Amino acid sequence: QVQLQESGPGLVKPSETLSLTCAVSGYSISSGYYWGWIRQPPGKGLEWIGNIYHSGTTFYNPSLKSRVTISVDTSKNQFSLKLNSVTAADTAVYYCARRLVATSYFDYWGQGTLVTVSS
Amino acid sequence: QSVLTQPPSVSGAPGQRVTLSCTGSSSNIGANYDVHWYQQFPRTAPKLLIYGNSNWPLGVPDRFSGSKSGTSASLAITGLQAEDEADYYCQSYDSSLSGVVFGGGTKLTVL
Numbered sequence: 001q002v003q004l005q006e007s008g009p010g011l012v013k014p015s016e017t018l019s020l021t022c023a024v025s026g027y028s029i030s031s032g033y034y035w036g037w038i039r040q041p042p043g044k045g046l047e048w049i050g051n052i053y054h055s056g057t058t059f060y061n062p063s064l065k066s067r068v069t070i071s072v073d074t075s076k077n078q079f080s081l082k083l084n085s086v087t088a089a090d091t092a093v094y095y096c097a098r099r100l101v102a103t104s105y106f107d108y109w110g111q112g113t114l115v116t117v118s119s
Numbered sequence: 120q121s122v123l124t125q126p127p128s129v130s131g132a133p134g135q136r137v138t139l140s141c142t143g144s145s146s147n148i149g150a151n152y153d154v155h156w157y158q159q160f161p162r163t164a165p166k167l168l169i170y171g172n173s174n175w176p177l178g179v180p181d182r183f184s185g186s187k188s189g190t191s192a193s194l195a196i197t198g199l200q201a202e203d204e205a206d207y208y209c210q211s212y213d214s215s216l217s218g219v220v221f222g223g224g225t226k227l228t229v230l
Binding site: 038045048050060061104 | 212
């Protein structure tokens with residue numbers, strides 16, 4: 001059973017960097033698939049942030065690209081998200097998820113973690 | 120403003136059939152990229168409901184069905200049940216953005 005679990009600070013100050021990690025169990029990241037981040041502001045819809053392949057190849061949402069870095073650590077079977085220069089608009093539940101390479105759907109999701117940007 | 124357009128809300132009585140729409144453009148649905156649907160209950164992660172326009176993941180009842188035509192897609196739910204009350208999101212890929220795109224979501228209310 002594939003499981004994903006997000007972790008990281010729940011509160012980040014404006015202008016600082018949001019950092020989250022997604023630990024994957026039940027499947028080796030090195031075996032394939034894209035690994036992605038999606039966020040959902042309170043009461044709003046889903047927004048794709050970006051994906052990474054086990055080789056380190058990344059794809060980012062153009063609207064966030066200048067502030068986002070996604071990295072992978074295959075030795076720990078986890079991948080990470082960094083979003084810099086955050087504002088209140090970045091307050092959201094952040095999900096990590098697994099995405100097929102051949103098509104674009106996400107089949108396994110983490111439970112999500114709420115990150116609030118506030119001083 | 121989401122790239123894929125969904126009606127904010129839809130409602131139906133138990134036992135009825137409802138259809139949720141998802142409208143895109145020539146750079147996503149119209150470019151023959153697959154459409155996928157997710158179901159989300161409050162305070163939980165989205166769950167894959169339909170993939171590849173019309174396919175069911177294991178465990179999803181066939182009361183849910185998906186279709187695609189031109190630049191639009193639809194999710195139909197037959198035999199509506201109270202437990203179907205949730206938010207539903209469509210998702211595809213956009214070649215202009217070179218990335219994944221979601222609809223704004225539709226809140227389904229079972230009357």
